[in-house]
Amino acid sequence: xxxxxxxxxxxxxxxxxxxxxxxxxxxxxxxxxxxxxxxxxxxxxxxxxxxxxxxxxxxxxxxxxxxxxxxxxxxxxxxxxxxxxxxxxxxxxxxxxxxxxxxxxxxxxxxxxxxxxxxxxxxxxxxxxxxxxxxxxxxxxxxxxxxxxxxxxxxxxxxxxxxxxxxxxxxxxxxxxxxxxxxxxxxxxxxxxxxxxxxxxxxxxxxxxxxxxxxxxxxxxxxxxxxxxxxxxxxxxxxxxxxxxxxxxxxxxxxxxxxxxxxxxxxxxxxxxxxxxxxxxxxxxxxxxxxxxxxxxxxxxxxxxxxxxxxxxxx
Ligand SMILES: NC(=O)c1ccc[n+]([C@@H]2O[C@H](COP(=O)([O-])OP(=O)(O)OC[C@H]3O[C@@H](n4cnc5c(N)ncnc54)[C@H](OP(=O)(O)O)[C@@H]3O)[C@@H](O)[C@H]2O)c1
Numbered sequence: 001x002x003x004x005x006x007x008x009x010x011x012x013x014x015x016x017x018x019x020x021x022x023x024x025x026x027x028x029x030x031x032x033x034x035x036x037x038x039x040x041x042x043x044x045x046x047x048x049x050x051x052x053x054x055x056x057x058x059x060x061x062x063x064x065x066x067x068x069x070x071x072x073x074x075x076x077x078x079x080x081x082x083x084x085x086x087x088x089x090x091x092x093x094x095x096x097x098x099x100x101x102x103x104x105x106x107x108x109x110x111x112x113x114x115x116x117x118x119x120x121x122x123x124x125x126x127x128x129x130x131x132x133x134x135x136x137x138x139x140x141x142x143x144x145x146x147x148x149x150x151x152x153x154x155x156x157x158x159x160x161x162x163x164x165x166x167x168x169x170x171x172x173x174x175x176x177x178x179x180x181x182x183x184x185x186x187x188x189x190x191x192x193x194x195x196x197x198x199x200x201x202x203x204x205x206x207x208x209x210x211x212x213x214x215x216x217x218x219x220x221x222x223x224x225x226x227x228x229x230x231x232x233x234x235x236x237x238x239x240x241x242x243x244x245x246x247x248x249x250x251x252x253x254x255x256x257x258x259x260x261x262x263x264x265x266x267x268x269x270x271x272x273x274x275x276x277x278x279x280x281x282x283x284x285x286x287x288x289x290x291x292x293x294x295x296x297x298x299x300x301x302x303x304x305x306x307x308x309x310x311x312x313x314x315x
Contacts, residue, residue, distance in 0.1 A: 007263055012253045012280055015260045018043035021146075022095050023259060024139070025049060026078060026132070027105025029056040032154070032213050034227055035252035036102050038064045041071040043260060048093060050078035050105065056227075063227045080105055080131025081117040083307055090138035097145035100259045103132040103153045103188065114175040121306065122170040124180050129187040133303045136195065136311035143206045144313070150266075152258040153192035155212040156185035157276055160287055164190070166298050186290075187299055193286065194296035195311065196266040202313035207266030209258040210286070214272035214279075216251030217241060246278035254281040 023040050027033035028049030040047045041064050051057035057075035065071050078089045107127045109115065117126040136151060143149035162182040169187070171180040189210055196208035219238030223230045228248075254270040258281075264270065269286045273279040289295075304310045 007261075010257060010261060010281070012039075012250075012256070015039060015043050015256060016262075018045040018099075018260060021045040021099035022097070023047050023099060024076075024093070024101040025104055026080065026102065026135070027051065028075075028102075029053060029060040030227060031218075032216055032248045032251045032255075033102070033104040034060050034063075034224065035221075035249045036104060036255045037073075038067060038224075039249075039252055039256045040259060041068045041073060044070075044072070045099070046072040046074065049073065049075045050089070051075055052077065052079040052081075060227050063224050078105075078135075080135065081107075081123065081127045083117075083119055083130065083134050086131070086135050087138045090135070090142070093142070095142060098139060098142040098149060099146045100150040100152060101135075101139055101143070102255050102259065103135070103151065103192075104255065105131075106154065106185075108181045109177045111177060112175065114171060114180075122172075122175075122180060124177075124184040125170055125187065128181075128184040129191065130303060130307050132188060133191055133311055134307040134309050137307075137309040140206070140311060140314060144204065147205060149206045150259055150264075151192070151195060151206065151208040152255050153188050153208065153210055154255060155189040155192070155210055155269075156182065157212055157214060157271075158182040159186035159189055159212075160276075162186050163289065164295060164299065166295065166302070169299075169302055187303075189290055190296045190299050191303065193267060193290055194293070194300050197293070197296075198312045199266065204313045206313070207264075209264055209266060210269040210290075211254035211258045211281075212269075212271050212276070213248075213251030213254060214274075214277040215245030216248045217245055218248065220245065221247035222249055242278075244277055246272065250278065257281045 028037040029051040115123040273282040
C-alpha cells in the first residue's frame with residue numbers, strides 16, 4: 001500500500017524530520033554527494049560523509065554547518081578503490097545501527113589509458129560497482145540493526161542505452177572510457193535491484209532503492225565556496241543547458257527523497273521528472289533491461305568472486 005495519499009506532497013525544500021537517524025553518504029565531500037549531505041542534514045539526522053580526503057570532508061562539513069544551523073555531521077575516511085580498507089572504514093563509523101547509506105561516490109574517466117585499482121580492477125568498475133558492492137557487505141549488520149534501513153544507489157541515465165558484457169566486465173578486451181563508465185553505473189543498478197530481491201526473499205527490514213540524478217552540471221550548481229565555486233561567466237554560459245539539465249543541488253533530490261520519504265519502497269527507481277533529466281523527483285518504471293534477473297545473478301556471482309565478499313542478507 002502506498003502512503004502517498006496520507007502524506008503531504010513531497011517538497012524538496014522542506015524534507016521531513018529524521019532526528020535520531022544516521023545516514024552515510026559516500027563521496028559526500030563534493031558534487032551531488034555534498035548536496036545530498038547538506039539536504040539530509042536539514043532533517044536533523046546525523047550525516048556521515050564518506051570521503052577519501054579528510055581535508056575535503058572538513059571543508060564540506062564547515063560549508064554545511066554554515067547553512068544548516070545545528071547540523072549533526074561526521075566524516076569517515078573511505079576509499080572505494082581500495083577494497084581492503086572498507087571493513088576498517090565501517091568499523092570507524094562507531095555506530096550500532098545505520099538508517100541509510102547513499103552509494104553516491106563515483107569516478108568517470110573521459111580519456112584512455114585504461115587504469116586499474118591497486119587490486120587490479122578496472123578503475124571505474126572497481127570503484128563505482130565493486131567498491132559499493134563490498135561496502136554493502138560490511139554495512140549490512142548495521143543496516144539490519146535499524147528498524148527500516150535503506151541502501152540508495154546512484155545510477156545514471158547513461159546506463160539506459162548500455163548493456164553489460166559479462167565476458168569482459170573489466171573492459172580488458174575493449175576499453176572505451178565513456179562506455180566503461182556507463183557499464184559501471186549499469187552494474188551498480190543491477191546490483192541495487194538484485195540486492196532488494198534478496199533482501200525481500202530473506203524477510204529483511206532493509207530496502208534497496210535505485211535513483212539517478214538526470215543531468216547535473218557544476219555550471220548550473222549554486223556556489224558553495226570553497227567546496228564549489230561558480231564564476232558569473234560559467235553561470236551565463238550554462239544558461240541554455242538549463243532547459244535540458246540541472247545543477248547538482250537538484251541532482252541530489254531523488255536520493256534525498258529515497259532516504260527520507262516514507263512512501264518510497266525497495267526495488268523502486270526515482271529520477272528527475274522532466275524526461276528523467278531535470279526537475280523534482282518522481283517514481284519511474286524500472287528500465288526493461290534492468291529487470292533481467294539472469295544478468296543480475298551472474299553479475300552478483302562475478303562480483304562476489306572478484307571481491308571475496310557477499311553483501312546479501314546474512315543468516
Ligand atoms: N553529474 C551528473 O550529471 C551525473 C549523471 C549521472 C550519474 N551521476 C552519478 O552521481 C554521482 C556523483 O556524481 P558527481 O557529478 O557529483 O561527481 P563528482 O562531482 O566528480 O563527485 C564525485 C565524488 O565521488 C568521490 N570519489 C571518487 N572516487 C572515490 C573513491 N575511490 N573513494 C571515495 N570517494 C570517491 C569524489 O571524491 P574526491 O573529491 O576525493 O574526488 C567526490 O566526492 C556519481 O556516482 C555519478 O556517477 C552523475
